[in-house]
Amino acid sequence: MMNVSPISATKMDTEMEMEPMIHLHYxxxxxxxxxxxxxxxxxxPFELQLVDRTQNAHKMTAYLKLNPNGLIPVLTSSGDQxxxxxxxxxxxxxxxxxxxPAAGMAPALGTAERAHFYKWLIWLTNTLxxxxxxxxxxxxxxxxxxxxxxxxxxxxxxxxxxVLLDQLDAELAKQGQTHAAPWLLGARYCAVDIYALxxxxxxxxxxxxxxxxxxxLGPYLQRMLARPAVAKAFEAEELVQPWV
Numbered sequence: 338m339m340n341v342s343p344i345s346a347t348k349m350d351t352e353m354e355m356e357p358m359i360h361l362h363y364x365x366x367x368x369x370x371x372x373x374x375x376x377x378x379x380x381x382p383f384e385l386q387l388v389d390r391t392q393n394a395h396k397m398t399a400y401l402k403l404n405p406n407g408l409i410p411v412l413t414s415s416g417d418q419x420x421x422x423x424x425x426x427x428x429x430x431x432x433x434x435x436x437x438p439a440a441g442m443a444p445a446l447g448t449a450e451r452a453h454f455y456k457w458l459i460w461l462t463n464t465l466x467x468x469x470x471x472x473x474x475x476x477x478x479x480x481x482x483x484x485x486x487x488x489x490x491x492x493x494x495x496x497x498x499x500v501l502l503d504q505l506d507a508e509l510a511k512q513g514q515t516h517a518a519p520w521l522l523g524a525r526y527c528a529v530d531i532y533a534l535x536x537x538x539x540x541x542x543x544x545x546x547x548x549x550x551x552x553x554l555g556p557y558l559q560r561m562l563a564r565p566a567v568a569k570a571f572e573a574e575e576l577v578q579p580w581v
Contacts, residue, residue, distance in 0.1 A: 359383040361429075362403065362411040364390045365574035368426040368466070369410030370535045373574070375430055375528055377566035379437045385573065427462040430528045442528045450522060457521050457529040465501045465536050468494050473539075495545055502540065502548050505533065509553035518560060526564075534561045538581050549581045 361376060363369035363385055376383045388394045388409050396407045403411045404424040412429045414421045423429055434443035444450035471478060472494035479486035505521075512519030520526045521533060537548035537558055548554045558581045561567055571580055 358416060359412065359414045360386050362386045362388050362400070362409065362413070363574075364388050364395075364409050366538070366576060367409050368535070370538070370570065370574070371426050371528075371532045372410055372412060372429040372433065374531045374534070374567055374570045375433050375442060377570050378442060378531070378564075379433060379440045381437065427458055427532070430458070430532065434528050441525075444522070444525065444527065450525070453522060454527060454529055458532060461529065461532045461536060465498070465505075468497050468501060469536060469539050472498060495543060498540065498543075499545055502537070502546075502551060502554065505537075505548075506551040506553045509557050513553060519557070530561060531567075534558060534567065534581070541579050541581055547581075549579075 359376065359381065361369060361372055361383055363373055364387065367390075373385070388400060388411075390409070394400055395404075395409055400411075401407055403413065403422055406424065408424065410424070410426055410429060412421070412423045412432070423432055431443075434440075444454050472491055475487040475490035475494065476483075478490045508521060509519055512521070512523050516524050520530050522529065537554060540547040541549065549558055562571075562580055
């Protein structure tokens with residue numbers, strides 16, 4: 338059983354032989370999932386550091402020094418260029434792609450493919466993820482005690498998420514016209530697919546159609562789950578079924 342301090346707990350990635358220089362401050366099934374999976378895809382040494390949300394560790398002084406917004410994740414690292422403290426999941430993913438270009442988890446800089454990579458990553462975090470946040474935390478958009486208003490915000494957010502999932506499904510259908518098992522950028526699997534998986538997972542308990550029930554998203558998510566790095570990340574976070 339993992340020991341938990343008032344702020345966080347540490348879990349070593351025992352599969353890594355080198356002393357890790359990268360620390361990912363995470364909590365299971367949150368926005369830290371995308372950088373967690375990406376780190377495993379890259380195959381670099383890293384350490385997971387649990388930020389126990391059940392104990393409000395993300396709102397404590399020690400964590401707020403890393404991320405004053407009190408949100409998860411944060412990536413910290415040390416190296417020849419000094420110490421780095423980085424928050425925002427999309428920024429962490431971009432940084433990891435840029436510092437490990439040989440892994441090919443992002444297209445080459447200056448290419449049209451890279452432009453579409455940026456488009457999808459920003460769309461996922463600024464549009465789909467933002468709408469999902471409205472669904473899960475509708476009380477943030479209304480006055481305190483306005484339960485009816487919060488319920489309406491949540492219902493409308495679920496409808497909008499459905500429209501956005503349809504957009505993702507349509508993109509995969511289009512890519513499927515030229516690729517047998519398409520990813521969001523076509524034949525190339527990359528970090529935007531990891532981000533899409535994370536957000537699609539968040540819809541698994543939707544009363545309306547979750548992502549997995551769509552014609553093209555369903556098989557796409559199963560291809561994601563078949564990747565060893567994804568399975569290892571889900572197992573490390575001790576997630577229960579359904580995974581998506």
